[in-house]
Amino acid sequence: MLSVEHLDLFHGDARALDDVSLEVPDGAIVAIVGANGAGKTSLIRTIAGMHRPAGGRITFRGVDIAGWPSHKVCNLGIGQVAEGRQVFPSLTVLENLEMGAMLPRAKALRRRQLERVYALFPIMAERASQAAGTLSGGQQQMLAIGRCLMGAPELVMFDEPSLGLSPTVVQDVLRTIRDLNAEGLTCVLVEQNVAVSLKLASRAYVLENGRITLSGTGAELLADDRVRQAYLGL
């Protein structure tokens, strides 16, 4: 579905991504694992069109989208749940959700997607007219995911969806991602919670200093000594 080949990205003079290649098959959960500053967020944002790569190809369903602006990338069906629960605090829950359906591709599907989001997160229907800033951290993360789904994406990139959430809420969020995937949504998952994300993932990549240093199935990486030492503390 999505394939990244030899992607290079610079922030000024600093190299953020160095010859990154990865493959996201249709219907998969692909995990990207790495330390802080390894380039995970840079990678997601480059795919999403928020950074312009210096070189390489990003192919989505056969179209090279490298260097496309983000609103065009979004409209192809690549959604993003950005890092840090970025809801619009003064807008209501419903307005936040509607912001996700402003894409041309999503406008006609608005009602259907809203019903889907409400079915997935009943609390959003209850709180529809409440300002999003008054929701709890976990609810805000659910809202951010719901808002992304309003755009009817085929692929969603989750950037640290469990950041700053309590353990039980983290479980809820990860279960939601698994359920969405079971319904056919292709997912890219960037998680600090390495053990859990590798368990969920059918394929995983380790990113270090902007380079892919290791890849394999989730189970293979879970069993890999280097991964166990560096990221699982075993």
Next chain:
Amino acid sequence: MKAILDDMPVRGRILAAIVLLALAAAPFVANRYLLSVLTLILYLAYVGQAWNLVMGFCGQLSLGHALYIGLGGYVAALFWLEFGVGPWIGVFAAMAVAMAFGAVIAWLGFRFGIEGVYFSLLTIAFAEFTRIGFDNMAFTGGAGGLFIPYEEKRLGEWWNLRGGQWMYYYIALLLAAGAVTLTAWLARSRLGYQWVAIREDETAARALGIDAFAVKMKAMLISSAMTAVGGVFYAFYYNTLFPSQMFDMGRSIEIIMAPIVGGLGTVFGPVVGAFVLTPMGELLIAATERLGFNAPGTKAVFYGAMLIVIIMLRPAGLWPWLARMLGVWERKP
């Protein structure tokens, strides 16, 4: 239009109708001085609203809106003086020129990631170098200024903005009421929501596929065009144009005071702010003159003090608080 009214609580609709009626009737009871103060209030409410779109809703701090006042005023005045073309046509040229400048600033700022305080500096820089340019351009009168002559025979040509205090008052009222209606409509529009999204979290807005550049550009274009209309009004109301006055930093500050005091990103905030600030400023000037000391900076000091008080006591502005008190709470978009 109906949707805007539906959004207002009944008490709000009644209050708005009363205020509008009172303002429409004001010339019949107010004396000339009071009417001139009211005209100034409505003018400041209008230009404040124009700025409010770009800062209050879209979150981009322009500190150089005097640029559009100056350009608007000069373009319409030159059309009138040089070609005999009245401001009812000149205003479109004024809007076009202001939008062209606004587009260049927005393009530089938003395309090259000049954000936050650097964007504000960019807006100041443009206003300043345009001022210096006008100071030295012979055909605009240079630093010596431009004067629109008072012609007895033209009085009553309201389409040419030639008339008495009543005419200016009603035009200012029309502008202010129009700006409020436009803002109320925009605030509920797709574009209005996109502005707020960018104001609250630009990265998140972009992640949802909002074209941040286009959306911010639209805010600047609409705001600069609206402000230019205010500049045309200003030029034909006061009949004198000096670069040091039209493009001055102080004028930019004057524009932004009402919305800040009234409430940024609200539909009625700039109006409330103008109605609170302007009379107080006028009273203060009258008082200092009465006391016999002529201190030119008094108004600026007063604005500064007001700003500090408001930011400390009502950081969201007077209107959200006042509206709650009156039970006409405008849902903040």
